[in-house]
Structure formats: structure tokens, C-alpha cells
Amino acid sequence: MIRKVLKSIVLSFEVVLALGVIYVNYFLWAMLIPVNTEYVYDENEVQFFVISNGIHTDICLPVKSEVIDWSSFILVQDFDGVYEMPAYIGIGWGDKGFYLDTPRWADLKMSTALNAIFLPSETAMHVTYYSQEPEESSNVVRCSMSREEYMRLIEYVQASFNGRGNNVQAQLIPGKGYSLKDNFYQATGSYWGLRTCNSWTNEALKVAGVKTSLHALFEPAVMRWIH
DSSP: OHHHHHHHHHHHHHHHHHHHHHHHHHHHHHHTSEEOTTOOOOTTSEEEEEEEOSSOEEEEEESBOSSOBGGGTSOGGGOTTOOSOOSEEEEEEEEHHHHHHOSSGGGOOHHHHHHHHHSOBOEEEEEEEESSOOOOBTTEEEEEEOHHHHHHHHHHHHHHBOOBTTTTBOOEETTOOSSTTEEEEEBOSOBBTTBOHHHHHHHHHHHTTOOEESSOSSHHHHHTTTO
16 A cells, blocks of 8 residues: 555656656747747837846836726726826736735745746736836846737737726725736736746737747746847
């Protein structure tokens, strides 16, 4: 009986280890293959930014352009610390439990992390309003896209929000922002190990025609090709 138990434990460990190796290999393989390789930055096109905190990535778009006014979709009144029309809006998608229960990395629980990785879970949109254009750095990269690409990106982003009245406005999750200038909103889709916050950003870059990885699970796969 003891031998059977030990054999089952060893087998389970080997299966988990094998799955881990496959996961890491897939991440590396997908990161090393670029798409939109013909992309060239053009200062005459619509400007936007990719912002990274080292783990998570957002796209950052001008609030107002000839294509869209984001303040009519994500209301400025939702933000207690925004007193004038902001210049840019940062948008990210991710695991709802992780977002809402982990305002700081010190608050991260093992159960939250394991659930986010292994089980399909509910999602939320994280939105931050910026009073001015972000300053470029190693973690803030400027990109460009054509008007047509921006139209497709708008559709992609708005479809990620679970809104009211056919996405006329985003649906706020009250009282959950980390600061007075950011908020969380209801989202569509499920988060799990092969569909992460960085996968969402990477798909946004594909839609925008920017050179990026074939698929992204983690932050380096997003930032690798746009620097």
C-alpha cells in the first residue's frame, strides 16, 4: 500500500513537472516568433503607448482623437481624483480576483495565484486616466498605428468590456481602484494560464499592426519586439 501511494505521488509530480516544462517551452517558442514584421513607426499616424510595470502590461491611448472620445465610454466622473479632461487613458485586462484582491504584491495569496493560473476565472478591465502624455522609458514605449488599425483596436478593446446597452458605456466596479485616478470595470472572457493579461495586450498590438510576439503569456513577450 505504501509503495502504491509513493508511486502515485511520484507519478503526479512527474506529470506536473512535464506540464511545467511544456508551458515554459511554449512561452519561449511563442515569444521568439514575431508577427507584423513589416511594422515601422510613423510619427504621422495615431500615437499610443505600451506601459509595463515589469509583470503586467497596458495599452495607453489618447483620450480624444478624430476616431473616438474615450471619455464618453469610460466616464471621467467615475474617477474621484480626475478634475479635468485627461490626455491619455491606460487600459488593461486581467483576472478579476487577482486585480481586486491584490492591490500590492505583498497582498498576493497563493490561492489567488493558483486559481488565476490553473482555473478559468472571471476578468476585469483596469483603467487609468493620465493628465499628460506618458514619458517614454524602458517601461513606456511609444508606438503608432493607422486610422484603420485604430478603428479595429477600438472594437477589440470595447468588446473586452462588459458594458451596459451594447457597450454604450463601460460598467464600473465601484470602490475598487488602487488610487483616485484608476478604476476597475466589468470585462468579458475568462483568464487562465494560456490567456493572461499580457496575452490581451499582445492581441491588441497585433490588431494595431505593431510588431510583437506570436503569443504572449508574460511581460517579456510583449516588450521584446517593441523596443
